[in-house]
Amino acid sequence: MEDRKSIIKKIRDGSWSAPTSGILPGFAQANLVVLDKAVAFEFLLYCQRNPKPCPVLDVTEPGRAVPELAGKDSDLRSDIPKYHVYQTGEHVETVEHIEHFWTDTSVAFLLGCSFTFEEALIHNGIAIRHNEENCNVPMFETNIDTVPAGLFSGPMVVSMRPMKRADAIRAVQVTSRFPDVHGAPVHIGDPSAIGIKNITQPDYGDAVTLKEGEVPVFWACGVTPQAAAKANKLDMITHAPGHMFLTDIKNETLGVL
Template sequence: MAFSPASSSPAELRALIREGKWAAPTSGAANGFIQANLAVLPKELAFDFLLFCQRNPKSCPLIDVTDMGSFTPALSAPSADLRTDLPKYRIYRNGELAEERDEVRDLWTEDMVGFLIGCSFTFEEALIANGIPMRHNEEGCNVPMFRTSIPTVKAGGFEGPTVVSMRPIKEEDVVRAVQVTSRFPDVHGAPVQIGNPGKIGITDLNRPDFGDAVTIRDGEVPVFWACGVTPQAVAMHVKPELMITHAPGHMFITDLKSARISVI
């Protein structure tokens, strides 16, 4: 039987990732399970970042937070290892992207705290089930993401621009897309902007700040959702000495069922 990321379990996919056998973007993987963005910071910054997430729930809806020094997300995937179980990581040093790598064991010290933040990949399955295709899946690339002019609410030293993900939606499907994603407030919920990127400071849809550009066809409008890559934009703005994140589009797959966060 051919390998299918969509029908594989979270544990199966995490094992393949840990063994270096699968490193693709996770959109469409492990259908039915919550995916999450990752941010890892030393303890002296952890409280302010927790407060930042609480003040910016649209961009940074918290799924899980590790104990200090622990790399195990006890509430969302107790058999997982956040140092190895994401397809790709980014390392920011003093606000600059220093490197991308496939594991971070040597960087996870006893004072690190890991934050898992809800990801819009979780509600994509519901959109597809309602007949709304995902263009980045069709074109075999990563979802496009953009920095915006929407400011986040400051907490301690953390502040910066909101990042959004964009999906082209047929005009006649926009209302349904809003209805579907509104059922998932813990993974960004309803869109923040529809059809007018200039209103939120986006000047060129062919030049995303993260991810890849996708085709927008006649009769489609760009729809923008708050994105868990926002902490990476904040890292560039605030410049902490060290911050570990997921690489955009390469999420942590939890053991939590998507249905548990769906508002009926």
């Protein structure tokens, strides 16, 4: 199994472009949001008011691309497989590096990612369908409103993992231990109850098979800031959904009793 250093090197060199679910077991993964420092406090307040979709793991100093708490050997301008660039709320580009977008006033936020607790689910005998089907996790915009802060507002985005009903109960117990990476599910069962019209057509990521006897289980998702960018016509740079930053934070250090 490859270690973090070798995977980061592949990402930085552009030879790794796949989603990061299931790679580097034992280490936490993170969503990225890059904003100008003029709106960084408002976003930090947005995260504080919406800790389920936006749990903060690290914030950089303006202009500094090294996350001191989540990977001192990393450069957030190059060490994520794919980035999304939003300008006035429109997704205008997907790129492998963001050096040419970075400025002395850029501030990066790393938010906890649900890929982190998938290892614990697997250890409890719960299969991860998007890994089985070799695709990205399905993600959906919902009718669950986030709490606004300054320029930031919009719907919560959720990720979905199908499983047997008994496994869903266990999944609640397992993931509740990890509040810094979204914690327990926000919804189990009927997708329409949270505004999802078609479970086979995710807004981000890929559709996965929902087998007979299974229920969809939904977790708050760190793609929520991208929905806020679209809703409020904001400039923002993020990870491409499913293509996360690999931190050097051990999974178990994020677990609580």
